[in-house]
Amino acid sequence: MAYERLYGLLAEFDNPDDLLHAARTVREKGYRYLDAYSPMPVHGLSEAVGFRHTWLPLYVLIGGLAGAAGGFFLQYWITALHYPLNIGGRPLNSWPAYIPITFECGVLIASITAVLAMIALNGLPRPYHPLFNAPRFALASHHRFFLCIEKRDPLFDPAQTRDLLESFHTRGVCEVPV
Amino acid sequence: MTPAEPLPIDIGRYRTYAAIGGVAGLAACVLGWLLDPGQFFHSYLFGFMFWFGIGSGCLAVLMLHHMVGGEWGFVIRRLLETGTRTVPLMALLFIPILFGIPHLYEWSHPEAVANDHLLQEKQAWLNVPFFIVRVVIYFAIWIGLAFLLNRFSGQQDVSENPALPTRRLRNISGPGIILWGLAVTFASIDWVMSMEPHWFSTMYGALYVVGQSLSAFAFTITVVILLSTRPPLSRVLGVSQLHDLGNLLFAFVMLWAYVSFSQFLIIWSGNITEEIPWYLRRTSGGWVLLPILLIAFHFTVPFFVLLMRDVKRRANRLVWIAVWIVLMRLVDLFWLIEPAYHGRTLFVHWLDLAAPIGIGGLWIAWFLWQLPARPLVPLQAPQMVNGETPHAH
Numbered sequence: 001m002a003y004e005r006l007y008g009l010l011a012e013f014d015n016p017d018d019l020l021h022a023a024r025t026v027r028e029k030g031y032r033y034l035d036a037y038s039p040m041p042v043h044g045l046s047e048a049v050g051f052r053h054t055w056l057p058l059y060v061l062i063g064g065l066a067g068a069a070g071g072f073f074l075q076y077w078i079t080a081l082h083y084p085l086n087i088g089g090r091p092l093n094s095w096p097a098y099i100p101i102t103f104e105c106g107v108l109i110a111s112i113t114a115v116l117a118m119i120a121l122n123g124l125p126r127p128y129h130p131l132f133n134a135p136r137f138a139l140a141s142h143h144r145f146f147l148c149i150e151k152r153d154p155l156f157d158p159a160q161t162r163d164l165l166e167s168f169h170t171r172g173v174c175e176v177p178v
Numbered sequence: 179m180t181p182a183e184p185l186p187i188d189i190g191r192y193r194t195y196a197a198i199g200g201v202a203g204l205a206a207c208v209l210g211w212l213l214d215p216g217q218f219f220h221s222y223l224f225g226f227m228f229w230f231g232i233g234s235g236c237l238a239v240l241m242l243h244h245m246v247g248g249e250w251g252f253v254i255r256r257l258l259e260t261g262t263r264t265v266p267l268m269a270l271l272f273i274p275i276l277f278g279i280p281h282l283y284e285w286s287h288p289e290a291v292a293n294d295h296l297l298q299e300k301q302a303w304l305n306v307p308f309f310i311v312r313v314v315i316y317f318a319i320w321i322g323l324a325f326l327l328n329r330f331s332g333q334q335d336v337s338e339n340p341a342l343p344t345r346r347l348r349n350i351s352g353p354g355i356i357l358w359g360l361a362v363t364f365a366s367i368d369w370v371m372s373m374e375p376h377w378f379s380t381m382y383g384a385l386y387v388v389g390q391s392l393s394a395f396a397f398t399i400t401v402v403i404l405l406s407t408r409p410p411l412s413r414v415l416g417v418s419q420l421h422d423l424g425n426l427l428f429a430f431v432m433l434w435a436y437v438s439f440s441q442f443l444i445i446w447s448g449n450i451t452e453e454i455p456w457y458l459r460r461t462s463g464g465w466v467l468l469p470i471l472l473i474a475f476h477f478t479v480p481f482f483v484l485l486m487r488d489v490k491r492r493a494n495r496l497v498w499i500a501v502w503i504v505l506m507r508l509v510d511l512f513w514l515i516e517p518a519y520h521g522r523t524l525f526v527h528w529l530d531l532a533a534p535i536g537i538g539g540l541w542i543a544w545f546l547w548q549l550p551a552r553p554l555v556p557l558q559a560p561q562m563v564n565g566e567t568p569h570a571h
Contacts, residue, residue, distance in 0.1 A: 057486075057487075088449060090449075096442070096443055096446050097443065097446075097447065099439065099443070100443070
């Protein structure tokens, strides 16, 4: 296979421990563009493949504050500006009554932002991914564990990287075409 | 029973400091009682409600844990149990309040009742003999629950068949937490709400039910982190247990804000003369400073700080917010209790410091005296953390 058309090298493992060990070792060797695929959550795997803090919490905070501000303004606009009603002689801008809705709107928009931003930051939806070209990759949804080192990694070398992956307790290493 | 391991820090020293502080504080209280008995009894009730609330809240959190399980409860269980064993001390320390009834409660004055139709109607409940009978009933419930919870927990440690005491703990916790909630609700109405006998709020008991649980969480989180530098707690208090405790603290901060604000919103919306004086008294003459403080520092700051994952997962950060919340509980109770006496302007008497220090010193000394009575980690609980098993040490 031509080097130009390569996405990366994919190693297949029987169990999460082998995958975890391989991921840690590969990262210690200095590889940065790697990802692991598992049918279930594996404790410590995110750290092993170099999970970084994302900007997601900031987006959620902004979403929550915007939701709270919007919720407050919605009530203010209705009861004080658009359709002013005298309720029991209270001021039109009776803000204490707005607080529960303000809080709920903040939580609602924060949650929606969290879900949508998580999807967007993960690059989803994504109908095509080069890994789908690896025939055995479908087993990542069943009982096999995979580690992929991508070609764009500065340390990537078709022969040396393959040797490194094969040095682990693996069921095989295959090339993933783009 | 001797502890399986020595306590990680030299608590004997702290026990002595606490006892000295307690005796000094109470000596100052005696002076205050001679100088100004009315002020003394109000300050004493304030200090009493704060420290009683921690031990009483420990009962609720402990029973909650026995019912729902979870590793968060496993790591603080012995501290909660020690907290529940302070309730008998608080029963003793309630005695001065019985002598303060004429100073604290307008409904105990025959001449006030004679001129007040509403107080006459409330006489069936608000009279001195029945008040004392109810005090005895409340403490019988709390002490009884504390006794059973500690007894079965001790049996669980040493039993050949720990499933039996474990089941008993769960079985008494369900009815127990209901009894506890009723007793705390009625006690808060009797001891605090009836200082303003014309006023009523059906939300009032919830303020204490939630507030005491929050106090207990904040206090035990502080202590478990202080003790976690060495075994055995260092082996069981991991990042995920800390995270759970932080989340529960966060939940109770929100619950406190919810009940406190709900009571206000309901009374503000109704806007009727029977209900609003309580808030008018607590927002005029400088007292409004306290609710502003509470909104900012009992809710907003802990809310945003506890949203952060890193705070909940690091002991040296979580401990600060837990200590902060304990202090804020003091401010909340001060705002609930003291305006009933001072009425017009914001005022902190020196007895408002002496009474919590005096009662607190004795409370802490008692807590530290009780703490070594059991191993710091349950030996045969259904939850086990990091392989902490009955025979690991």
